[in-house]
Each structure stands twice: as C-alpha cells, then as structure tokens.
Amino acid sequence: MIVGMIFGEVGYSSFNFVVNKNYNLQKGEYVKVNHEVYGWVLAQVTSLRRYNEMYSLSVITGESVPREDASERIIAFAKVIGYLDDRGMLKSPKIPFKPGEKVYKADAELIRRTLKLEKRRGAYLGLLEGHNIPVYLNVNKLVQKHISVLAKTGAGKSYTVGVLVEELLEKKVPVVIIDPHGEYSSLKEPNQNPKELELMGKFKISPKGYENVVEYTPNPGVNPQCDRKLALDITKLSINDFLEMLPGKVSDTQKGILFEALKVVRSYGKFTLKDLIDVIQEHESKGKWNLITNLEMLKDSKIFEGPPVTPADLVKRGQASIINLRGVAPEIQELVVARLSKEIFEDRKLGKIPPLLFLIEEAHNFAPERGFGTKSSSHILRTIASEGRKFGMGLCVVTQRPARIDKSILSQCNTQIILKVTNPNDLRAISQSIEGFTSELEEEIKQLEPGIALIVGDVVEQPIFVNIRVRKSRHGGASVEVVKEPKKKKVEGKSWIWRIFSKI
Ligand SMILES: Nc1ncnc2c1ncn2[C@@H]1O[C@H](COP(=O)(O)OP(=O)(O)O)[C@@H](O)[C@H]1O
Ligand SMILES: [Mg+2]
Structure with a gap:
C-alpha cells in the first residue's frame, strides 16, 4: 500500500515524505522505499507534522496568494533502518533516495527479516508497536546474556517480568525469582481481569494458571500461603x-x-x-559474649531453622521458584539473596543444576551503586553478572532506580527492557550503560505509555518498541501490594534491625 511520496532535499539516512490524504499514518510505523540501487529499504516514521499552505506565513501576511486547491497535508519524517544484502546482513544505504519515490507501508515479512525477529519461536512478549507483528525473542540470548528491566514505579516492570516468566515456564527454562513484595505467586492463577481478557484476542492468547510454581518464604507467619519455609544451609x-x-x-x-x-x-x-x-x-x-550476641541475633531470625532448601530444589526444568521476602527484615533479605545466588552459582559451575534465569526485583536494594551503601549480596551478584553467562546462569535485574544500582551489573546486561522513565539521573544512568544509546531514544522513554517497552540490545537487531502482551496468569502487583501488605509487619521487620543495632 502506498502511503506517500518523498519530496525536497533527500539524504540516505532519513527522508521527508508527504502522506497520502486517505492514509492514517502513525509515529513509529515502519515504511519501505524501493531504492534504485539497493532494492527495498526499511525506514521508520519518527515524527509527523501538519502543513497547510492556506496558513503559511506569506499568505497570512498577505505577501502571496495560496493556490486554489491548497489544503492541509501531513508531512512525515522517516529514519532509515537499512536493507538486507545478499548474505542477509543489515546495511545502510550510501546513495540518497530519489525525490518523487513512492513510500509504502512495510510488510510484516520485510520488518521481521530486517529486524531479525524470530518467527513463532522464542519468548512471545507482545506486538511490535504500531503493527500487528508478534515479537518473539531468542530465549538463549535473553537468558544467558543477562537482562535489565528498568522503569519508574507503576510503568509495568513487574507485569512485563510476569509475561517473561510465563514464556520461560512454557519453554521449560528454570527461573528463580527474588520477590520482595510477594507479587509473583499469582502466576499460579489464570488472569480474570475483565479489561485484560478483552485484549487477549488481539494478542492471540488465552488465560492460564501455571502449576509448576513453587513459593518459598523465610517468614511463613506473614506468608502462610507459601508452599515451603525457606531455610538456609x-x-x-x-x-x-x-x-x-x-x-x-x-x-x-x-x-x-x-x-x-x-x-x-x-x-x-x-x-x-x-x-x-x-x-x-x-x-x-x-x-565470646559479643560473638554469642551476634549469633543469637542470627538465630532469632530463624533463617537457618528447618531443613535447608538446596539449589537442586529451586532450579528444576519447567519450574519457577519464588522466594517471597514479604515482611522479612532487609538484612535477612540480603543474606537470603547472597546465600542463594552463591549456592546456585557454585552448583551451576559444577553442572549439578540446569542453566537458569535468576531474577531479582528491587535489585538496587541488593546491589547498590557506590555511595548508596554496601550489601552482603553485592559482591556475588557482580561476579554472576560478569561470569554467569559462561556457566549458563542468567541474571535479570528489575529496578525503578537505574541510577542506584551497581553500574558494573547494569552494563553487563545485554538486553534492556525499558518502560517509562522520567528521572534525569535514571535516564543518565541508562544512557551511560547502553552502547549507542541516542538522545532521541532518551526522549522517547520519557513519553512511553504504560505497557509499551523499548527493547534494546543483542537480542534485537535495532531498538524496537513493543506493546507488551497481556498476561495469561493474574498479575499480583501494585494494587494487591497496597491492599494486602500489612504495615505492621514492615515495622516488625525494622524493629528486628533496630534490636540488633541497639544491643551491640
Ligand atoms: N502490558 C500491560 N498490559 C496491561 N496492563 C499493564 C501492562 N503493564 C502494566 N499494566 C498495568 O500497570 C500496573 C502497574 O504495573 P506494574 O508492573 O505492577 O508496575 P511496576 O513498574 O511498578 O512493577 C499493573 O497493575 C497493570 O494494571
Ligand atoms: Mg513492580
């Protein structure tokens, strides 16, 4: 379908075109032009403007008279993505496009091939924004090369992670989820949200609860629904x-x-x-007394009480293990993350457990950037970020404060899933940790709508915007947390710390 025609002075990395009157072009849409030398070249519409000669400056000031048929036109600016050469490599044109060349709506096949999107294989995260093209990401690349999920609170991080976990469960990839708010047990239940059920047709999915989800907690008093008490060895x-x-x-x-x-x-x-x-x-x-007091504190936390949970319990093909840390004191949370990640990494190195994804919500609390405190879990997480991929232990860090998470960990993540971010420090941290991150992308991130993610990194040929699909299972985030999180328990957690430091 023809959507417009190139006009004016034209380069090879971008062009302007007049949009056909009957075509409702949207920002972000992919278009194609048949270049005289390179054949079909893919481009993406990055901005749209309206123009009406009737209201041009010279007409308004009376210096010129408009043509009789003057009317409103839409003018689009498109950035060239490139064309595929004989070997299927993405190349950039070196010769300008011709003014007068027709611009077509890009077909799904060209988009898929040029952006190297998998067809029907991989993790199905949603639809390419502005198109009805499903986005499947290569699971091996995703898991082994580490992922960061970055966005402000309420932008859809946990929801997106839920979608990712559903996909990994279907591909039988083991996942261990560090869940400080107790949001992930809802993976067991099918989605019944009426608004989301309506959207399922568009994404071609249906509701589903996942059986193979095992929930552990160090604090069964606060989280009685959990399957097993988490005890460290x-x-x-x-x-x-x-x-x-x-x-x-x-x-x-x-x-x-x-x-x-x-x-x-x-x-x-x-x-x-x-x-x-x-x-x-x-x-x-x-x-000895000081030592005993210290050890008694640790004993009070009950974290070593009961049969220890082993890496082999947590990491099983097709299983998601949730470590629900709701109502657990921050120091004990860090201890749990430090111990579990270390034990899992050791066993993975020895090949005792299958390759896995280790997913950490609120990751800035477990591996803070210098100047924001040190945590017992920082060291091992840094090691996994730099060496994990060699041993098949992938890391997924989720945070609303990219500026506050350890930079070396952030820059080791080869896939970034970014939703709306507005804080300037966080934007700076993102652009510094991602190679080739442009100021245009930074602008886009500030304006993202909820549920739309920018995916950048090795897993995609070019940064893409994805309309994240609705979840098959229920999302247990935000609203549940506000209703169910008993404030008293938090204070209880804090008082535990307070007890330690007031006694020593
Ligand atoms: N892809 C999506 N489709 C539908 N609703 C979404 C999507 N992403 C987020 N939401 C909505 O936004 C809310 C906040 O998302 P959530 O993932 O909990 O935010 P946070 O970034 O704080 O983890 C969710 O409760 C859900 O209603
Ligand atoms: Mg969240």
Missing part, C-alpha cells in the same frame, strides 16, 4: 561467610574463637546454629 558457610553475615564488629580474638568452634561442630557432620553457639559458650575468653 548453615553447614555450607565458610568462616568468611560468617564474618560477612554477622551484623556487629568481630575482633581478631573473636574470629579465632569462631574458627575453632566451627572446626568442632564440623566434626559432628550435621550441625545447627545452636550447636555452634553451645560450643562457643564453653570457651573461656570474655570476647
């Missing part, structure tokens, strides 16, 4: 792990006591935190 901790974990300062003498006591309890084979404390109690040095 104390026997796997090295002396350094203990030192990193203890909330108070530990002197050299105390380190010595701890070292000796660990040797004793290790000789038992299996041991508990209580066994360790009992052995330290026997020690003669006065220094």
Whole structure:
C-alpha cells in the first residue's frame, strides 16, 4: 500500500515524505522505499507534522496568494533502518533516495527479516508497536546474556517480568525469582481481569494458571500461603561467610574463637546454629559474649531453622521458584539473596543444576551503586553478572532506580527492557550503560505509555518498541501490594534491625 511520496532535499539516512490524504499514518510505523540501487529499504516514521499552505506565513501576511486547491497535508519524517544484502546482513544505504519515490507501508515479512525477529519461536512478549507483528525473542540470548528491566514505579516492570516468566515456564527454562513484595505467586492463577481478557484476542492468547510454581518464604507467619519455609544451609558457610553475615564488629580474638568452634561442630557432620553457639559458650575468653550476641541475633531470625532448601530444589526444568521476602527484615533479605545466588552459582559451575534465569526485583536494594551503601549480596551478584553467562546462569535485574544500582551489573546486561522513565539521573544512568544509546531514544522513554517497552540490545537487531502482551496468569502487583501488605509487619521487620543495632 502506498502511503506517500518523498519530496525536497533527500539524504540516505532519513527522508521527508508527504502522506497520502486517505492514509492514517502513525509515529513509529515502519515504511519501505524501493531504492534504485539497493532494492527495498526499511525506514521508520519518527515524527509527523501538519502543513497547510492556506496558513503559511506569506499568505497570512498577505505577501502571496495560496493556490486554489491548497489544503492541509501531513508531512512525515522517516529514519532509515537499512536493507538486507545478499548474505542477509543489515546495511545502510550510501546513495540518497530519489525525490518523487513512492513510500509504502512495510510488510510484516520485510520488518521481521530486517529486524531479525524470530518467527513463532522464542519468548512471545507482545506486538511490535504500531503493527500487528508478534515479537518473539531468542530465549538463549535473553537468558544467558543477562537482562535489565528498568522503569519508574507503576510503568509495568513487574507485569512485563510476569509475561517473561510465563514464556520461560512454557519453554521449560528454570527461573528463580527474588520477590520482595510477594507479587509473583499469582502466576499460579489464570488472569480474570475483565479489561485484560478483552485484549487477549488481539494478542492471540488465552488465560492460564501455571502449576509448576513453587513459593518459598523465610517468614511463613506473614506468608502462610507459601508452599515451603525457606531455610538456609548453615553447614555450607565458610568462616568468611560468617564474618560477612554477622551484623556487629568481630575482633581478631573473636574470629579465632569462631574458627575453632566451627572446626568442632564440623566434626559432628550435621550441625545447627545452636550447636555452634553451645560450643562457643564453653570457651573461656570474655570476647565470646559479643560473638554469642551476634549469633543469637542470627538465630532469632530463624533463617537457618528447618531443613535447608538446596539449589537442586529451586532450579528444576519447567519450574519457577519464588522466594517471597514479604515482611522479612532487609538484612535477612540480603543474606537470603547472597546465600542463594552463591549456592546456585557454585552448583551451576559444577553442572549439578540446569542453566537458569535468576531474577531479582528491587535489585538496587541488593546491589547498590557506590555511595548508596554496601550489601552482603553485592559482591556475588557482580561476579554472576560478569561470569554467569559462561556457566549458563542468567541474571535479570528489575529496578525503578537505574541510577542506584551497581553500574558494573547494569552494563553487563545485554538486553534492556525499558518502560517509562522520567528521572534525569535514571535516564543518565541508562544512557551511560547502553552502547549507542541516542538522545532521541532518551526522549522517547520519557513519553512511553504504560505497557509499551523499548527493547534494546543483542537480542534485537535495532531498538524496537513493543506493546507488551497481556498476561495469561493474574498479575499480583501494585494494587494487591497496597491492599494486602500489612504495615505492621514492615515495622516488625525494622524493629528486628533496630534490636540488633541497639544491643551491640
Ligand atoms: N502490558 C500491560 N498490559 C496491561 N496492563 C499493564 C501492562 N503493564 C502494566 N499494566 C498495568 O500497570 C500496573 C502497574 O504495573 P506494574 O508492573 O505492577 O508496575 P511496576 O513498574 O511498578 O512493577 C499493573 O497493575 C497493570 O494494571
Ligand atoms: Mg513492580
């Protein structure tokens, strides 16, 4: 279908065209031009303007008379994406387009081939914005090369991540989800939101609840619906792990006591935190008391109580494991993330568990940028970001504060899924961590509508805007959190920290 004609002075990387009167062209739409040398070249409409000769400056000031048939015209500006050469490589034209050349609506096949979109395979995230073309992303590239999902609160991060998890579940890729707000258990239930059900036809999907979703929590009191209590394995901790974990300062003498006591309890084979404390109690040095207080705090958190959850429990083909941290003190949340990510990474390196995606919501809390505090989980997450892909452990970091997350982690993510961002510091952090990120894209991100994501990185040939599909399962985000999150529990969490620091 012809949508317009190129006019004026024309280059090879962009062109202006007059839009046909009967065609309702939209910003973002893909168009094609048959170039005399290169054949079909794909371009994208990046802006539209209205022009009416009747109201041109010279007519208004009386300096000229308009033609009799003068009327309103739409003028479009299109940026050239390129053409495919004989080997299927995307190339940019070097010879300008001809004025007078016809501009056509790009067909799905050309768009798909030029943008290297998978056909029917991969993770189905939604439709190419402005087109009815499904976007499937290569699952291997997505998972192994790390993903960041960035946007302000309420822009649709968790919703999009929910869509991604649904797709990974269908492809049998194991996912472990660090879920500080308890938003993901709703993956088990089919979507029944009437507005979203109406949209399912457009996306060609139907409601579905996922059975193979197992929910763990360190705090079953606050989250009684969870399938299993999360307990960490104390026997796997090295002396350094203990030192990193203890909330108070530990002197050299105390380190010595701890070292000796660990040797004793290790000789038992299996041991508990209580066994360790009992052995330290026997020690003669006065220094032991501070150590005991520290360990008692850890014991109070009950995080080492019960049968430990192993990487093999969490990482199984076709299973999503949710670590629900709702109502858990921040220090314990960090400890959980640090321990689980470390144990999973170790077992993955040894090939004991299948390749997986380790997904972290509110990731800035677990790996903050320098100057925003240090967390026990930062170090291991940085290691996974730089080495995980070699061993088949993909990371997906989700955050509303790109400026506050560790920059080395952000820049190791090869796929960015970006929804609306307006904070200038966050925009700067995004543009600094992504190669070739243009100021035009920055402008676009500020104006994105909810549910529309910009996808950038290795998984796509060119940055694309995707209308994220509705979820098959229920979204447990935002509204649920506000209604269900009992404020009291949060305070309880805080008071735990307060207890530690007030006692030491
Ligand atoms: N692709 C989408 N389709 C339909 N609704 C969406 C979509 N993305 C987000 N929403 C709506 O926006 C709300 C906020 O999204 P959410 O993902 O919870 O935001 P956040 O970025 O804070 O995680 C959701 O409750 C949902 O109603
Ligand atoms: Mg969210």
